[in-house]
Amino acid sequence: MIKVTVWNEYMHETHQPEVAEIYPEGMHGCIAGFLGSNEDIEVRTATLFDPEHGLTEEVLEDTDVLIWWGHWVHEKVEDAVVERVCRHIRGGMGFIGLHSAHHSKVMKALLGTTLNLKWRHGDRERVWCTTPSHPIAQGVPQQFELPVEEMYGEPFDIPEPDETLFLGWFAGGEVFRSGVTYRRGNGRIFYFQPGHEEYPTYHNENVQRIITNAVRWACPCERSHAEIPVENSEPLEKQEINEETPEQLTFF
Numbered sequence: 001m002i003k004v005t006v007w008n009e010y011m012h013e014t015h016q017p018e019v020a021e022i023y024p025e026g027m028h029g030c031i032a033g034f035l036g037s038n039e040d041i042e043v044r045t046a047t048l049f050d051p052e053h054g055l056t057e058e059v060l061e062d063t064d065v066l067i068w069w070g071h072w073v074h075e076k077v078e079d080a081v082v083e084r085v086c087r088h089i090r091g092g093m094g095f096i097g098l099h100s101a102h103h104s105k106v107m108k109a110l111l112g113t114t115l116n117l118k119w120r121h122g123d124r125e126r127v128w129c130t131t132p133s134h135p136i137a138q139g140v141p142q143q144f145e146l147p148v149e150e151m152y153g154e155p156f157d158i159p160e161p162d163e164t165l166f167l168g169w170f171a172g173g174e175v176f177r178s179g180v181t182y183r184r185g186n187g188r189i190f191y192f193q194p195g196h197e198e199y200p201t202y203h204n205e206n207v208q209r210i211i212t213n214a215v216r217w218a219c220p221c222e223r224s225h226a227e228i229p230v231e232n233s234e235p236l237e238k239q240e241i242n243e244e245t246p247e248q249l250t251f252f
């Protein structure tokens with residue numbers, strides 16, 4: 001069972017009736033709804049308003065993949081929580097940053113660049129799949145359209161991605177690296193651009209499929225035993241090695 005925590009700052013839905021109309025349960029509720037309909041995925045949600053933003057050590061310890069939607073109040077997310085989340089990602093927890101999560105403290109800390117981009121509301125987007133063999137692209141058509149979406153445009157100030165899986169083309173002429181992956185420590189990271197709060201993007205079946213695939217891809221279930229140390233560790237004790245070479249191996 002893959003344990004997913006969907007985190008949403010939950011500001012737009014609580015302050016803008018037109019957003020609440022599209023997402024009566026919040027964007028986190030919508031995302032948790034379609035993810036939870038899969039037998040292999042167990043979902044919980046958390047928001048900015050919960051104590052410690054709902055991301056306690058206990059919750060993160062019990063999370064395989066953390067999904068993040070933030071926009072309005074990135075600065076209100078406590079640094080201690082950001083550090084805790086980053087430590088868990090480096091320790092192997094998967095992370096999916098959605099839409100304006102690009103400017104979250106977590107993504108800035110993980111990627112180390114400004115993550116600045118160009119933007120404009122009310123555009124039309126065509127999402128092109130560039131890497132159909134990737135697990136996150138399974139069952140996704142070569143291209144699909146979002147009739148209304150916020151334009152995010154290049155140049156996007158990110159480190160060169162490990163993989164670029166989707167490219168967004170906008171009717172206004174811009175293009176964008178809409179789906180990219182990174183590895184940080186033992187953790188896998190997927191950033192996906194569609195999902196402006198004023199548009200029904202998370203009700204789109206292809207968007208839902210991509211996020212569901214990304215959860216399965218980012219899950220650390222089959223992680224290697226050769227993990228990267230998360231903390232700066234003490235000098236390693238010299239291992240006792242049996243230097244008596246077995247007879248049968250002395251052929252060289």
Ligand code: ZN
Nearest residue numbers: 100150196197
């Ligand atoms: Zn937006």
